[in-house]
Amino acid sequence: DIQMTQSPSTLSASVGDRVTVTCRASQSVSIWLAWYQLKPGKAPKLLISKASSVESGVPSRFSGSGSGTEFTLTISSLQPDDFATYYCQQYDSYPRTFGQGTKVEIK
Amino acid sequence: EVRLLESGGGLVQPGGSLRLSCAVSGFTFSNYGMSWVRQAPGRGLEWVSTISGSGGNTYYADSVKGRFTTSRDNSRNRLFVQMSSLRAEDTAIYYCATDSGGSSSAWGQGSLVTVSS
Numbered sequence: 001d002i003q004m005t006q007s008p009s010t011l012s013a014s015v016g017d018r019v020t021v022t023c024r025a026s027q028s029v030s031i032w033l034a035w036y037q038l039k040p041g042k043a044p045k046l047l048i049s050k051a052s053s054v055e056s057g058v059p060s061r062f063s064g065s066g067s068g069t070e071f072t073l074t075i076s077s078l079q080p081d082d083f084a085t086y087y088c089q090q091y092d093s094y095p096r097t098f099g100q101g102t103k104v105e106i107k
Numbered sequence: 108e109v110r111l112l113e114s115g116g117g118l119v120q121p122g123g124s125l126r127l128s129c130a131v132s133g134f135t136f137s138n139y140g141m142s143w144v145r146q147a148p149g150r151g152l153e154w155v156s157t158i159s160g161s162g163g164n165t166y167y168a169d170s171v172k173g174r175f176t177t178s179r180d181n182s183r184n185r186l187f188v189q190m191s192s193l194r195a196e197d198t199a200i201y202y203c204a205t206d207s208g209g210s211s212s213a214w215g216q217g218s219l220v221t222v223s224s
Binding site for chain 1: 142144146151152153154157166167168169202204208209210211212214215216217
């Protein structure tokens with residue numbers, strides 16, 4: 001199985017900060033990586049697919065990059081609505097696997 | 108508007124069974140694979156299962172293989188997961204989600220399954 005490791009597990013930041021979350025795969029997943037945002041009591045929201053393709057309706061401050069085994073999610077200017085937990089998921093092969101999550105907290 | 112609505116969750120004893128349903132609308136159901144993803148209390152997201160649009164192919168996490176069966180009824184726009192031999196560690200919110208090439212752009216609100224005596 002492909003293991004996905006996110007860092008950091010928790011990130012404290014202020015509104016307006018540039019935030020970067022890293023996701024590493026235990027073997028290459030090419031570009032088959034998605035990023036999701038999860039807030040308590042709400043359904044997960046797809047932000048980015050194919051490593052860098054931002055979903056329609058997602059603010060332009062979100063971006064993704066990487067391929068192979070190393071990926072990043074960047075929020076260029078953190079907004080109050082962005083405080084949430086972020087997950088990467090590989091879909092190169094089954095079983096699909098998620099990272100353990102990165103909680104973005106208010107500093 | 109795309110909508111997914113899970114139902115069938117509740118409290119079940121260890122070793123028991125439960126069937127979750129997911130009713131969908133707003134898109135051509137048979138054109139999409141569908142997945143179940145769960146989140147245990149205080150834990151992260153865990154992929155559970157994916158079924159192809161035709162229903163001919165199913166995939167499962169090792170943690171549920173042999174105990175869970177995912178199926179679909181394309182005539183009724185419904186997705187199902189039959190869960191048996193339930194364990195305490197299966198306690199979670201279960202989400203149904205579309206699967207378009209592997210990523211999930213639409214999700215339901217989730218159905219809580221609690222396995223406890």
